[in-house]
Amino acid sequence: MQQPLLLIWKACVDENLCVGCGKCTEVCWAGAIRVLDKKAVIDVNRCICCTICMRTCPRGAIRMIPYSFQTLQREDVIKAQLKEIGAQLGEMERSIGKL
Numbered sequence: 001m002q003q004p005l006l007l008i009w010k011a012c013v014d015e016n017l018c019v020g021c022g023k024c025t026e027v028c029w030a031g032a033i034r035v036l037d038k039k040a041v042i043d044v045n046r047c048i049c050c051t052i053c054m055r056t057c058p059r060g061a062i063r064m065i066p067y068s069f070q071t072l073q074r075e076d077v078i079k080a081q082l083k084e085i086g087a088q089l090g091e092m093e094r095s096i097g098k099l
């Protein structure tokens with residue numbers, strides 16, 4: 001039987017509109033936004049869809065979009081995989097340091 005789809009709304013940045021001013025990072029009390037390479041990036045695991053950033057952005061670059069529960073699960077899997085890769089790289093660095 002197919003699982004019911006659970007939708008969770010999260011902030012999303014339109015990179016074509018974002019100018020990297022950082023105003024959204026100042027108002028996000030959840031610490032869910034960073035500016036990287038002059039573009040705002042949302043951590044969807046922290047965002048609780050309060051919409052303050054969307055209402056603050058002078059460029060109208062942020063909107064709320066629905067994520068499926070499965071999508072969030074996949075991001076968790078990706079994060080776990082990146083953590084594993086980081087651990088392996090650390091191990092390689094230590095091995096090289098011993099040479």
Ligand code: SF4
Pocket residue numbers: 013017018019020021022023024025035039040056057058059060061062
């Ligand atoms: S407030 Fe808007 S334009 Fe400024 S960094 Fe955030 S998303 Fe980009």
Ligand code: SF4
Pocket residue numbers: 010011027028029030031032033042046047048049050051052053054
């Ligand atoms: S919706 Fe609220 S919690 Fe989510 S990124 Fe914007 S300010 Fe932060």
